[in-house]
Amino acid sequence: MEEEWANSEHRMGTSIMAVQYNGGVVVGADSRTTTGSYIANRVSDKLTQVSDKIYCCRSGSAADTQAISDYVKYYLHLHSAELDDAPTVKTAASLFQLLCYNNKNNLSAGIIVGGWDKYDGGSVYSIPIGGAMIRQPYTIGGSGSSYIYGYCDANFKEDMTREDAQQFVINALSLAMSRDGSSGGVIRLA
Amino acid sequence: GIAANIYCCGAGTAADTQMTTDLISSQLELHRLATGRTPRVVSALTMLKQMLFKYQGHVSAALVLGGVDPTGPSLYTVYPHGSTDRLPYVTMGSGSLAAMAVFESGYKDDMEEEEAMQLVASAIKGGIFNDLGSGSNVDICVIKKTGTRYIRPFETPIEPRFHKPGGYVFPLGTTAVGQTKTLEHTFKVVVEGGDAMETS
Numbered sequence: 448m449e450e451e452w453a454n455s456e457h458r459m460g461t462s463i464m465a466v467q468y469n470g471g472v473v474v475g476a477d478s479r480t481t482t483g484s485y486i487a488n489r490v491s492d493k494l495t496q497v498s499d500k501i502y503c504c505r506s507g508s509a510a511d512t513q514a515i516s517d518y519v520k521y522y523l524h525l526h527s528a529e530l531d532d533a534p535t536v537k538t539a540a541s542l543f544q545l546l547c548y549n550n551k552n553n554l555s556a557g558i559i560v561g562g563w564d565k566y567d568g569g570s571v572y573s574i575p576i577g578g579a580m581i582r583q584p585y586t587i588g589g590s591g592s593s594y595i596y597g598y599c600d601a602n603f604k605e606d607m608t609r610e611d612a613q614q615f616v617i618n619a620l621s622l623a624m625s626r627d628g629s630s631g632g633v634i635r636l637a
Numbered sequence: 638g639i640a641a642n643i644y645c646c647g648a649g650t651a652a653d654t655q656m657t658t659d660l661i662s663s664q665l666e667l668h669r670l671a672t673g674r675t676p677r678v679v680s681a682l683t684m685l686k687q688m689l690f691k692y693q694g695h696v697s698a699a700l701v702l703g704g705v706d707p708t709g710p711s712l713y714t715v716y717p718h719g720s721t722d723r724l725p726y727v728t729m730g731s732g733s734l735a736a737m738a739v740f741e742s743g744y745k746d747d748m749e750e751e752e753a754m755q756l757v758a759s760a761i762k763g764g765i766f767n768d769l770g771s772g773s774n775v776d777i778c779v780i781k782k783t784g785t786r787y788i789r790p791f792e793t794p795i796e797p798r799f800h801k802p803g804g805y806v807f808p809l810g811t812t813a814v815g816q817t818k819t820l821e822h823t824f825k826v827v828v829e830g831g832d833a834m835e836t837s
Contacts, residue, residue, distance in 0.1 A: 452734075457716055457720045482716075488722045488724065491722060508718070509718070513720050513721065
């Protein structure tokens, strides 16, 4: 069939973000997965748990990011069994980076890692397409993020309370979803 | 059929969907024998998605995977590139937009079995009537904890448009007869000596 949506790969156009607050991290995402311009899943869950206290937000190709996060979940589980301790967010982010950088020619994945560990507390790491990794107090990603850079820079504060951080994420993602065609559905928070 | 309690509908290239389904069905049976447990839908799901991802979308199998296992009933879509979604109602294929339109207006949580079957048949008929790529009959498979029912066909909504009175019988002479030749051929049956079958 010549239809665009019959042949295209599944993409998560997406609006995703993670915010570090006083005591932890809030991660949020929209729920739209598209094949071309058809919405294949309007209630997708782009927040994937890779370990007990570490989540990742996925954007880009649905297949690529699902495969990557399955690998990371597996390696992290193995690592934490050998370590005999909960894995750190930095380790999870490094594993994502390893996969994304070394396979950069075959992958289309933008990932945000957010979680809590006892050494660094809450941390947020951004791993855009290409495989760079950077720790930030908060970060936004996906096609919808372009529309909310201004809002986020103006409204982010360090060491917010959990309620304030959640509200910040909700407000930012709502704005992104209303302007970006590839983002929409519901907002999921973790 | 992937397992007794797990069924899979395929859209895309028929050869790809058949071979993929057969391969995973075989792997799952070995897994079932090794573990001694009823196979889970997520096992079939993981095997399918890892295989399709490996082939980077070149295996054109778009599947709807459903089944009942000890964790309960579940429904998934699997796409050729290897991504999956878990949803309460799904459609795939060229007729998926027509079928999804029916689902989005008709779906409710906690339907009865009869209601659900009627909804599914309506959705498929949406595809049959409005999509050239979809066929003429509705087949349904109902999977429950107590067993699986494969109803084929469930409905045949396409009425044959033309009935020739007397049917299609063409006596000799309807078309011009050119030549008639009868050949006699005798078949010789040869039994070759063989050893008796041994079981030791």
